[in-house]
Amino acid sequence: MSCTKLEYLAIQPRHELLAVELIAAIIDIVADGYRDSLATQREPLIFSTLAAASLVSRTWNTICSAYIFRTIKITAPGDPGAQLSFLHFEAPHLSGHIHKLKLKWDGRCTNDDWLSDCFRQMKNLRELRLHGAETINEPYVAPVGMKPMLAAPYLRRLVLCGWYFAEDGSDLVGMLPDTVEELVLKRLGPPPQARSPHAFPNNTVAPDSNANTPSSTGRRLENLRSMELIYIFLPLLNLKTFIECPNLRRFSVGWSELESRWDLPQWIPASLWELSLETNLYSHIPHFGASIQPSDVKIGIWGHEGPPPPYGAFLPRIRACIDRLPSPHLIQALTIDISNYENDSRNRLYPKLSDYEALSQYLQQLRSCKGGKLKAIFLNIKMELQGDEDSIDDKPASVREWLPDDESTEEGTPAEDGGLTEYGSSDDDFSTGNDGSSDDEGVWGEKEPPDDNELHVDEARETAKLEKGFPELLKDNMLNVEFTLERLSIWSGGGGHKGFCTVTKRNLLQLHSFPDSVVIRALDTWR
Structure with missing residues (x-):
């Protein structure tokens, strides 16, 4: 028995269309990858997925366009x-x-x-x-x-x-x-x-x-x-x-x-809550007037390329920044970022116990001064190791x-x-720099980088120095420490261009103080 085309279509099973809300939820899950810590590496894949999904129908196109x-x-x-x-x-x-x-x-x-x-x-x-x-x-x-x-x-x-x-x-x-x-x-x-x-x-x-x-x-x-x-x-x-x-x-x-x-200009209001200072070992330290009372202070000091200065040289700069505040005793959260550079030498990578003890002594004075309100200290130390200059052609294929x-x-x-x-x-390129990356940092690839076992953190040794150098602050659950090693390999390309290889190994030692315990984590990550 024959039937017309319309009759044939009428007896075929109908496929239910996805609800618009369900489509939107699916696309949102795909786009959610932009918001995690690997957003920069995943961005090309996520974008191509959204672009392909936008071709399904007008409904999908409308929803995807808002993300694309x-x-x-x-x-x-x-x-x-x-x-x-x-x-x-x-x-x-x-x-x-x-x-x-x-x-x-x-x-x-x-x-x-x-x-x-x-x-x-x-x-x-x-x-x-x-x-x-x-x-x-x-x-x-x-x-x-x-x-x-x-x-x-x-x-x-x-x-x-x-x-x-x-x-x-x-x-x-x-x-x-x-x-x-x-x-x-x-x-x-x-x-x-x-x-x-x-x-x-x-x-x-x-x-x-x-x-x-x-x-x-x-x-x-x-x-x-x-x-x-x-x-x-x-x-x-x-x-x-x-x-x-x-x-x-x-x-x-x-x-x-x-x-x-x-010096701090007069047009900065006294009601300032957060003050962030970033400079090097050779810059002047400004005066901050007599009116501001920031409760959250961040001080970043960096060294220079070549023979690195001893870590003890950073403490006077840190003290100068804090002591010139009109009311340092009102600081409740203090962040100290120290960045140093080393030309591939291993003997000066880590602070000495005496460096930790000197810093701890000063922080204890700041904490115990009359009316002192210091409640949290974040100490971040980063050492960048600069390797030898190579030609791109001299590097192995896994690096090239x-x-x-x-x-x-x-x-x-x-x-x-x-x-x-x-x-x-992706929000990464629109950050203010608080995540530790530069606004000008680019995206270089998605593949897993080659293994590099040259850098490592001696967890037991460094943990012992930290615990001995900051006993009271750790005991009172006030100190968080992060130590980062980064290796930057210089490459030289055509036309005399130079830059840093982006396959940078980072070994991160994190020490967080909690009530009655110290938790240590050693992480290997890639930038």
């Missing part, structure tokens, strides 16, 4: 106007998916009226990173076309890196959005005409004659909660009036001996596959069609 375009990076060698124009005119529906956006360009950017409209329609944009020069060897760039990019209506975090502004910061302050809650300024310098012949850095890109640089000082930013200044070659810290930030809670500053001397290709860039390879470069929703 959550974070966008545009690293144009010239004017990023072409990529932004595509986003604004050809794909405006994607703007609502963007939560984080990173732009890197060389100072040539369109200043057309549509650029402001492009960013105004990014209703969910919360974090914006604008990079001119990303390293000290790149020329600082004029902020041409930057102000229209700050038109996003709900921007919360702003990172500016590698630009030059007026010495009084007036053009910078004039373009800051009122909504910003976290401001990160990194490697900013004065215009070329205001820079002395011996200023650092000594290279720059000339400003565009049509650059719009509004003037404003002492502007009030009510929403600003966190501010971070890293290698600022502008006298912002010496200005009596820069901005008003009455609700600032966290202030972080990193400096070296190359910047001018500074981990090294970047000559044509690759730090941010990955841009899309061949010159369009948007999507990297999914």
